[in-house]
Amino acid sequence: MYFKLAWRNIWRNKRRSLITIASILFAVFFAVMMRSIQLGLYSQMIDNVVGFYTGYVQIHSLGYWDEKTLDNSFEYDEGLIDDISKIDRITGVIPRLEGFALSSFGESTKGAMVVGVDPEKEKVMINFHEKIVDGAVFEPTDRSVLMGQGLADYYGLKAFDTLVLLGQGYHGVSAAGKYPVSGIVKFSSPMLNDNLIFLPLKEAQWFYGTDNRITSIVISTDDGNRASTLKASLAEKIDDNIYELMSWEEMMPELVQIIQADSGGGLIMLFILYMVITFGIFGTVLMMTAERTYEFGILLSIGMRRWKISIVLLIETLMMATIGVICGGILAMPLVFYFHNNPIELTGGAAEALLEFGFEAVIPPSTDPSIIITHALIILVITTLITIYPFFIISRLQAASAMRH
Amino acid sequence: MSIIKTQDLTKIYVDHTVEVHALNGVTLDVAEREFTAVVGPSGSGKTTFLNIVGGLDNPSSGTVSIGDTDITDLKDNELIDFRLNNIGFVFQAYNLIPVLTAKENVEFIMLMQKKSKKERDSRVEELLVAVGLGDQMNKKPREMSGGQQQRVAVARALASKPKFVLADEPTANLDSKTAINLLEIMANLNKEEGITFIFSTHDQKVIDRARRIVTLEDGKIVSDVEQNV
Numbered sequence: 001m002y003f004k005l006a007w008r009n010i011w012r013n014k015r016r017s018l019i020t021i022a023s024i025l026f027a028v029f030f031a032v033m034m035r036s037i038q039l040g041l042y043s044q045m046i047d048n049v050v051g052f053y054t055g056y057v058q059i060h061s062l063g064y065w066d067e068k069t070l071d072n073s074f075e076y077d078e079g080l081i082d083d084i085s086k087i088d089r090i091t092g093v094i095p096r097l098e099g100f101a102l103s104s105f106g107e108s109t110k111g112a113m114v115v116g117v118d119p120e121k122e123k124v125m126i127n128f129h130e131k132i133v134d135g136a137v138f139e140p141t142d143r144s145v146l147m148g149q150g151l152a153d154y155y156g157l158k159a160f161d162t163l164v165l166l167g168q169g170y171h172g173v174s175a176a177g178k179y180p181v182s183g184i185v186k187f188s189s190p191m192l193n194d195n196l197i198f199l200p201l202k203e204a205q206w207f208y209g210t211d212n213r214i215t216s217i218v219i220s221t222d223d224g225n226r227a228s229t230l231k232a233s234l235a236e237k238i239d240d241n242i243y244e245l246m247s248w249e250e251m252m253p254e255l256v257q258i259i260q261a262d263s264g265g266g267l268i269m270l271f272i273l274y275m276v277i278t279f280g281i282f283g284t285v286l287m288m289t290a291e292r293t294y295e296f297g298i299l300l301s302i303g304m305r306r307w308k309i310s311i312v313l314l315i316e317t318l319m320m321a322t323i324g325v326i327c328g329g330i331l332a333m334p335l336v337f338y339f340h341n342n343p344i345e346l347t348g349g350a351a352e353a354l355l356e357f358g359f360e361a362v363i364p365p366s367t368d369p370s371i372i373i374t375h376a377l378i379i380l381v382i383t384t385l386i387t388i389y390p391f392f393i394i395s396r397l398q399a400a401s402a403m404r405h
Numbered sequence: 406m407s408i409i410k411t412q413d414l415t416k417i418y419v420d421h422t423v424e425v426h427a428l429n430g431v432t433l434d435v436a437e438r439e440f441t442a443v444v445g446p447s448g449s450g451k452t453t454f455l456n457i458v459g460g461l462d463n464p465s466s467g468t469v470s471i472g473d474t475d476i477t478d479l480k481d482n483e484l485i486d487f488r489l490n491n492i493g494f495v496f497q498a499y500n501l502i503p504v505l506t507a508k509e510n511v512e513f514i515m516l517m518q519k520k521s522k523k524e525r526d527s528r529v530e531e532l533l534v535a536v537g538l539g540d541q542m543n544k545k546p547r548e549m550s551g552g553q554q555q556r557v558a559v560a561r562a563l564a565s566k567p568k569f570v571l572a573d574e575p576t577a578n579l580d581s582k583t584a585i586n587l588l589e590i591m592a593n594l595n596k597e598e599g600i601t602f603i604f605s606t607h608d609q610k611v612i613d614r615a616r617r618i619v620t621l622e623d624g625k626i627v628s629d630v631e632q633n634v
């Protein structure tokens with residue numbers, strides 16, 4: 001009966017109810033679209049760098065991150081790697097030896113990051129086999145390089161060309177080598193694509209003269225949202241006098257900052273939008289309450305308890321909010337899914353800004369259901385809070401005076 | 406047996422610092438099965454009196470007893486429930502919930518009383534037939550004339566099986582033919598079902614049909630007579 005009453009009350013003033021519903025619909029639609037795009041962009045930024053290169057957590061020799069030199073490398077320890085691999089939800093424990101060198105091809109020279117990798121273990125992280133665009137992935141025992149497509153384009157070189165590397169190795173020894181390019185790999189992140197050269201781990205150790213040492217162990221997980229719990233379970237296995245453990249947020253504070261600043265800007269916009277919507281709904285509820293004072297007087301007179309009158313009003317506003325939320329969701333979701341599968345390719349200023357930070361200018365909106373759930377809940381909470389006003393009016397209503405109007 | 410007893414009721418409204426003495430010591434007994442009109446010039450205190458008897462307003466002093474209950478002592482929720490179960494109300498106009506049909510308006514009271522569906526259905530039908538609206542049960546208030554709406558209000562007032570019905574100028578918005586018709590329905594229910602009615606009115610034709618006439622002037626009872634109808 002209360003639902004019937006509430007439902008019919010909504011349609012007493014069709015125009016006003018429809019405007020209210022439409023404003024809620026718009027708010028939800030806008031909020032979901034905007035957050036899907038933002039969060040999609042962030043998770044893509046994170047995935048491209050963290051998921052395909054950095055990993056959610058890394059282990060280094062203590063002090064390496066502050067002073068990234070080969071002198072801060074550590075002995076490759078099979079036992080440690082096996083031990084870590086046993087931790088729940090870890091999908092890969094990947095050794096790397098990272099250093100810098102000058103690369104040169106023909107007349108050109110460019111500084112690059114020269115990284116020793118194990119192509120097999122990297123299958124869960126960099127996954128060269130999927131990124132290869134020319135030539136082939138090297139075998140662990142090969143003496144050749146893989147390079148980022150951006151860098152290859154810079155030199156204008158192709159697979160089977162020969163690249164010269166020149167740098168400084170462990171404890172200041174000089175490192176030099178001439179390597180055939182076995183393949184070219186394409187990374188989404190321009191930051192990686194333009195700067196990376198890979199050697200098989202063994203060959204890199206030889207090149208840098210580090211023997212059996214590595215600079216980092218990259219940990220991959222299938223649950224990026226729980227990087228901090230992962231870090232805690234790793235901490236139990238690792239001697240913190242020798243090693244440092246770093247999450248991707250610690251390794252890439254700029255990325256975290258960019259995301260926070262951008263997300264914060266979006267949230268401020270949404271906050272303003274929600275304020276506007278709140279006043280809109282409040283106006284409707286205000287008028288609804290004022291118009292119906294006489295009727296509330298009748299209901300109270302004939303024996304309807306105050307809270308029951310209030311409940312009918314609450315159901316009314318919640319019904320309008322729910323209709324708005326559902327319609328907003330129904331409009332937004334297909335768009336979100338469409339653009340998720342056919343990502344928006346940015347052009348112009350926005351694209352340049354992203355590229356400058358080393359990100360792709362393509363945005364696949366996030367389809368995370370928590371986005372729509374969050375904004376649906378926000379609307380429902382706002383609506384519920386607004387009905388405090390009529391609750392208050394009804395709680396103080398005097399039957400006799402209500403009916404003098 | 407008396408079902409309503411008021412003792413020395415006074416009501417003082419403070420309107421912009423001016424005190425209005427709407428009731429000045431009203432003592433009245435109403436017995437079961439009465440059919441009583443409260444009459445008097447405009448501003449004499451009829452509405453104020455009926456509101457206080459119905460527990461819709463508090464007296465400034467004095468008491469109202471209904472059966473064994475002193476309703477001026479009841480807490481807010483107790484009073485609301487008391488009204489639901491013991492008093493039927495008919496107001497001057499716009500009595501009905503506009504979004505509910507005639508049937509639903511009458512049924513609404515019984516729903517609040519948590520009566521079974523079977524009991525509701527039979528009583529709603531019986532009441533609407535009794536007020537001559539057996540064929541208008543599914544109409545919304547705005548699809549009915551003023552007289553029909555008032556008859557639905559009378560049916561609703563009886564739905565809870567109240568001890569008595571209070572009607573403040575139930576005919577004020579009706580033309581005189583419709584007014585008489587409504588009064589006749591009320592008089593029949595009074596005679597045949599033994600329902601106690603107290604109503605206020607200005608209308609001489611309506612006054613003529615009352616069996617007891619209580620006249621108020623300046624918040625005091627100035628005459629209290631019985632007449633044969």
Ligand SMILES: Nc1ncnc2c1ncn2[C@@H]1O[C@H](COP(=O)(O)OP(=O)(O)OP(=O)(O)O)[C@@H](O)[C@H]1O
Pocket residue numbers: 401404418419420425426427445446447448449450451452453454
């Ligand atoms: N809420 C109020 N505030 C101030 N004065 C009031 C209030 N209610 C009633 N009065 C005053 O009390 C007096 C009695 O009013 P009441 O409405 O009871 O008269 P009535 O006999 O019903 O009149 P009518 O025939 O016009 O309906 C009037 O002088 C009225 O102005």
Ligand SMILES: [Mg+2]
Pocket residue numbers: 451452453573574
């Ligand atoms: Mg009056």
